[in-house]
Amino acid sequence: MKIGQSFRLAIKSLLTSKVRALLTMLGIIIGVAAVIVIVSLGNGMQQYMNSQFEQIGVNMIQVSVYSYGGNREVTPDDFYGLAEKYPQYIESVSPYLSASAVVRQGAQEYERTSVYGVSETLYNPEKGQTASGDTLEEGRFLSYVDVERNQKVCVIGSYLNQAMFDGKGIGQSLTVGGVPYTVIGTLSEKADSTEGSGDDLIYLPYGLVEQLNAAGSGMGMGSSSYLVTSTSKETSSAAKGVIERMLNRIYGDSSVYMVMTSAEMMEMMDSMLSVLMTILVIIAAISLVVGGIGIMNIMLVSVTERTREIGIRKSLGAKGRDIRSQFIIEAGTTSAIGGVIGILFGILLANLFTAVAGVIVSDADGFAAIPNLSGILVSFGVSVGIGVLFGYLPADKAAKLNPIDALRYD
Incomplete structure (x- = not known):
């Protein structure tokens, strides 16, 4: 058949x-x-x-250090010095601290707001965004003077801008850990502008967040976390290498730190x-x-x-x-x-x-x-x-x- x-x-x-x-x-x-x-x-x-x-950046490198105390600790100046020494590999460096401090505006308390301490280098004016993918809607980002002098200024996400100030946050005031801060910039919406989302955040000069953590008003990672941007995707491996050599020289133990590129995170x-x-x-x-x-x-x-x-x-x-x-x-x-x-x-x-x-x-x-x-x-x-x-x-x-x-x- x-x-x-x-x-x-x-x-x-x-x-x-x-x-x-x-x-x-x-x-x-x-x-x-x-x-x-x-x-x-x-x-x-x-x-x-x-x-x-890709939106965040394929040339971003996250550095986390798990060790505290001891005779020698890595500092932001160590990373800044590394960027000056290897400009062909490293474009920018910014500390990336976090704290769970209480955020208030008037009588209203915002319990789920993320508070980050960063430097002015987190924002790239040429690209018009931060290393973490945030873009400005109004105002400006933190400047060198703001960070150097620990000025009481902040940049807020779109959720806080709407919830606190009806979209008119520039020049307004809020408190973090009981300390008043002036809003100098607002960020564009990147999540869904709801409580606890990626738009519910505040950027402060990192020195002030260090003080918050030291005073015990927040629990964060302190100066143990950094965002490093390499000059390109191709140089990210070389940038990671020079960072690891510096950390190994300081700590002598690779288990106390982690350096990971965006490409590695994607993989x-x-x-x-x-x-x-x-x-x-x-x-x-x-x-x-x-x-x-x-x-x-x-x-x-x-x-x-x-x-x-x-x-x-x-x-x-x-x-x-x-x-x-x-x-x-x-x-x-x-x-x-x-x-x-x-x-x-x-x-x-x-x-x-x-x-x-x-x-x-x-x-x-x-x-x-x-x-x-x-x-x-x-x-x-x-x-x-x-x-x-x-x-x-x-x-x-x-x-x-x-x-x-x-x-x-x-």
Whole structure:
């Protein structure tokens, strides 16, 4: 029997019992759709995270020191000296302190506001943004004089600007840790301008945040955290090298500090996401195995129901391989149709997740669950392979039937 004829017989058999065929395909449909959705979400998350890193800057280097006290501690001057010594590698350096000090404006208290101590070098006037990706909306950023003299000035995020001053924060006053500060600049919205978001923050001269932490009014990382910007993405590795040499010279122990470039952070996140997606795909693939078992069971039932047909065909000269190929093609066709339905269902769900993410998470602009061609082709190929694999046993059973016994079957 030709393959085309076997395929037509397989379609005719499926159409004869539509409900049973659909239930047979269900495991394949669910498994393929789950794989498509998971792979699509993984691709979307990977591209979204990479785009976020691109916005922050692919040449940013984060430095954290975990050791406190001792005879020698790294200082901002050490980093400034390093930038002067290696201008070909390091573009700018800024301390990046944090404190959980109480922020107030009048009688209103803002408990979730992030307070950071930085220097004027955090902001790049040429790029019009900070090393952490913030841009100015009004006013100016901290200046050298502000930082050098520990002047009581601050730059606030869009949430505080709206919540405290109805968008007119320039020149207004607020208190951090009970100390009044004058707002000299406001930042553009980059998150969703809600409490606790990336827009709920204050930048102060880092010396003042050091004083807050020393006085015990906040719990922060002190002068142990720095943001360093390399001259380009290509020089970030060299910049990391000179930073690590300086820290090793000061501490003599690489376990007390960490230096990580944006490229390394991207690679680490991509690696973690890949492992997670692999685990989820394996879990989803269990549905495909369950679907394959369902196909095998139905094909065994089909062989039993069509025993007399098999006997008649064998008595008319059909060979075992013809019977075997017919049932294998029927099983493969069933799983292939289920795979196609699963792919369409998976793409539909992926687009639905993209739309829902855009509505529910306002700062998820740019996120899209992206089905890729390789994932679709692999899912389809696996679905067909599952059908052929699990359909072989019933097909082999049908091929080995004795034609006399088959004709006698009632």
